[in-house]
Amino acid sequence: MAASGVVVDNNMNNTIKNKNDNPKQTKDVETGTKNVQSDDGTNWGRTIALLLACLVLVAACTVAWVFQDWQTSLQVFAILVVVYVIAFHWRWIYIAIRTTPRDTKALYCYVKILLLTKSFLKKNWGMTEMFHAMVKKHPNKACFLYQDETWTFQQVEEFSLRVSAVLKAQGIRPGQTVAVMMNNCPEMPATWLGIARIGGISPLINTNQAGNTLLHSITVAHCDAVIYEDCFESAFEAISKDLPPSLKQYKFTRRQLSTSPDHVKVSEGCNDFTALLEATPPAQWFPSEGHGFNGKLLYIYTSGTTGLPKAAVISSSRMVFMASGVHYLGSLNPNDVIYCPMPLYHSAGGCITVGQAFIFGCTVILRQKFSASAYFPDCIKYKATAAHYIGEMCRYILTTPQAPTDTQHTVRTVYGNGMRPQIWTEFVKRFNIKRVVEFYGATEGNANIVNVDNRTGAIGFVSRIIPAIYPIAIIQVDEESGEPIRNRKGLCQLAKPNAPGVFIGKINPNNPARAYLGYVDKEASEKKIVRDVFSKGDSAFISGDILTADELGYLYFKDRTGDTFRWRGENVSTTEVEAIVSKIADQRDAVVYGVEIPNIEGRAGMCGIVDEDNTLNLDELAKNITKDIPVYARPVFIRVMTKLDMTGTFKMKKVDLQKEGYNPSVIADKLYYLDLKLGKYLHLGPEEFRKIESGEIRL
Numbered sequence: 001m002a003a004s005g006v007v008v009d010n011n012m013n014n015t016i017k018n019k020n021d022n023p024k025q026t027k028d029v030e031t032g033t034k035n036v037q038s039d040d041g042t043n044w045g046r047t048i049a050l051l052l053a054c055l056v057l058v059a060a061c062t063v064a065w066v067f068q069d070w071q072t073s074l075q076v077f078a079i080l081v082v083v084y085v086i087a088f089h090w091r092w093i094y095i096a097i098r099t100t101p102r103d104t105k106a107l108y109c110y111v112k113i114l115l116l117t118k119s120f121l122k123k124n125w126g127m128t129e130m131f132h133a134m135v136k137k138h139p140n141k142a143c144f145l146y147q148d149e150t151w152t153f154q155q156v157e158e159f160s161l162r163v164s165a166v167l168k169a170q171g172i173r174p175g176q177t178v179a180v181m182m183n184n185c186p187e188m189p190a191t192w193l194g195i196a197r198i199g200g201i202s203p204l205i206n207t208n209q210a211g212n213t214l215l216h217s218i219t220v221a222h223c224d225a226v227i228y229e230d231c232f233e234s235a236f237e238a239i240s241k242d243l244p245p246s247l248k249q250y251k252f253t254r255r256q257l258s259t260s261p262d263h264v265k266v267s268e269g270c271n272d273f274t275a276l277l278e279a280t281p282p283a284q285w286f287p288s289e290g291h292g293f294n295g296k297l298l299y300i301y302t303s304g305t306t307g308l309p310k311a312a313v314i315s316s317s318r319m320v321f322m323a324s325g326v327h328y329l330g331s332l333n334p335n336d337v338i339y340c341p342m343p344l345y346h347s348a349g350g351c352i353t354v355g356q357a358f359i360f361g362c363t364v365i366l367r368q369k370f371s372a373s374a375y376f377p378d379c380i381k382y383k384a385t386a387a388h389y390i391g392e393m394c395r396y397i398l399t400t401p402q403a404p405t406d407t408q409h410t411v412r413t414v415y416g417n418g419m420r421p422q423i424w425t426e427f428v429k430r431f432n433i434k435r436v437v438e439f440y441g442a443t444e445g446n447a448n449i450v451n452v453d454n455r456t457g458a459i460g461f462v463s464r465i466i467p468a469i470y471p472i473a474i475i476q477v478d479e480e481s482g483e484p485i486r487n488r489k490g491l492c493q494l495a496k497p498n499a500p501g502v503f504i505g506k507i508n509p510n511n512p513a514r515a516y517l518g519y520v521d522k523e524a525s526e527k528k529i530v531r532d533v534f535s536k537g538d539s540a541f542i543s544g545d546i547l548t549a550d551e552l553g554y555l556y557f558k559d560r561t562g563d564t565f566r567w568r569g570e571n572v573s574t575t576e577v578e579a580i581v582s583k584i585a586d587q588r589d590a591v592v593y594g595v596e597i598p599n600i601e602g603r604a605g606m607c608g609i610v611d612e613d614n615t616l617n618l619d620e621l622a623k624n625i626t627k628d629i630p631v632y633a634r635p636v637f638i639r640v641m642t643k644l645d646m647t648g649t650f651k652m653k654k655v656d657l658q659k660e661g662y663n664p665s666v667i668a669d670k671l672y673y674l675d676l677k678l679g680k681y682l683h684l685g686p687e688e689f690r691k692i693e694s695g696e697i698r699l
Helices: 040-067 070-123 127-137 155-171 187-197 209-221 230-238 273-279 318-329 347-358 374-380 393-398 421-431 521-528 573-582 618-628 654-659 686-694
Strands: 002-005 025-027 034-036 142-146 148-154 177-182 202-204 225-229 248-252 298-302 313-316 335-342 363-366 386-390 411-418 435-440 449-455 472-475 485-487 502-504 529-532 539-547 554-559 566-569 571-574 590-595 603-608 638-642 670-675 680-683
Touching: 040 202, 070 449, 070 521, 127 155, 127 187, 142 225, 148 155, 155 187, 155 273, 155 472, 177 187, 177 571, 187 202, 187 298, 209 521, 225 230, 225 363, 225 680, 248 273, 298 347, 298 421, 313 590, 335 347, 335 374, 335 435, 347 363, 347 386, 363 539, 374 393, 386 393, 386 539, 393 421, 421 435, 421 573, 472 539, 529 686, 554 573, 571 618, 573 590, 573 603, 573 618, 590 654, 603 670, 618 680
Parallel strands: 002 449, 034 485, 142 363, 177 202, 177 225, 202 298, 225 248, 335 363, 335 386, 386 411, 411 435, 603 638
Antiparallel strands: 025 034, 142 148, 298 313, 435 449, 472 502, 502 539, 529 539, 539 554, 566 571, 590 603, 638 670, 670 680
């Protein structure tokens, strides 16, 4: 794990590079990967310069020894070495001075993470044993705060022990898969903890899923049983005929459990999970029957923004690594009260924040669904000291009217991923946040990075002094295909400062923190591995995310390789254009994607903007777009929408929008195209569409 902080360059002319700028790049016809020839002239020049410097050094020392003495010769040697280092390596010295405190802090935290994982590995503890240690330490401390309820560590464990007892009685065996589909509430993590205790694996199903997507999530994880909240009963009824006959279904109704024998009557074969819990006393605590620290714990699904969700494998070791990284590098402590409006079916809320309670003993405040207006009032109500954010959440919070609650809270730290640099400073200033701990990492990956020193806009860093010690790197890739650019030896190349590259995590199967677990689907897992990275035979997880690293090593997110498209011979970053358009459109939701125009190379930018109250001023929008965005990156088409389809973690779904393109005959929303001469967006109807397709209107 590494750490970070940097200011993103908002000048898109500097950050969006043409992948063909290097004339020495060639493409390997057989492998399809790009190769780069080394600059032999530059290497020879450096070698000759070094030899000349050595000759001068030897000559000077010899003269001093002959005409003076050997002590003078040593003094001359020392002086010339210092002069050489300053003259030829002053920039490295400057970088070392600037980054040593950051690197040292991160290295110290990384060592603590490794020691923690080593201790758990030695004991072979799974998550149930880790949580039990917290229960023994402070059984009556608040583990979860939810609405007006307080769940102590002891209460959470007792509920999980009931779950273990019920499922054992129902015939669930170690290694079987029991899916959980519940809204945020204390029972949700307590349920999968109970499943883990009997050696089961819990796929955490997105509560927004229905129909074929829900059916896919159940089948791709090979579920033996599923526990769903009663509010999702209709979703299961709709797919009941397509579910495997062997699938056991249990309906959970959230209520205060009654343990009175007279009240609880459970008929044979009943799937009322709440009634079964009421009729079954908690089991006596017992160690997990699973595979311990490295055993499978959860399946967490990807957002499905580019297709059906994939089930990523989470072990106890992976959860420890994710949670401890944010805990140590984010300077959290066991006394923190953490506000979490994140969905617990994703790794950010369900692993990183729940892990603060289960592993470190923090108190976690749960909210069923995110509310921008309630974010800081909730923090005040529950006396939160830290809070979790994700994606667009901070932008939504900024759109709320200013109020005294903006600064009446006791939150010192917010942590999460996806805060746009364009709103970072404004958010921190308005809400008086002392520290933003931005982190980055894929659920299915094996590497995470964290902004360790509160650097505005950064998501992490790579060390410029000792890069080999950190298990991450940024490599050069073709920004469209995502394929690594290799040298003549067939090895990957590190991206240079300020040049875009893809984030990778080096795989070490013998280190739990570096192992790659991937997806349940082994074929999909293999696609995320790049081999022969820096030496023959090594491998790494390749994220598919384009990042840049500045001279000091601070990392900034640019885009995903699949989201970047080419127009007018330039690469366009959808993420950067979305951020700028959203800002100049008064923080409205904006989604950018590329669409094809007949007989024109590349893809034209199209931007969907949400305008619920019909107040969007297109003339003002065009004026600001012309001022703030380079000509090649300006949206050619605008689609004004009443709503935007998003995932539960506020990720925008672009696939369907791309398929619909800019055809007014299939789109009910208002469409506009950019007239380059007028610098305005004009109405796009059937006649304009025909002229664009035929080339009569040139874009």
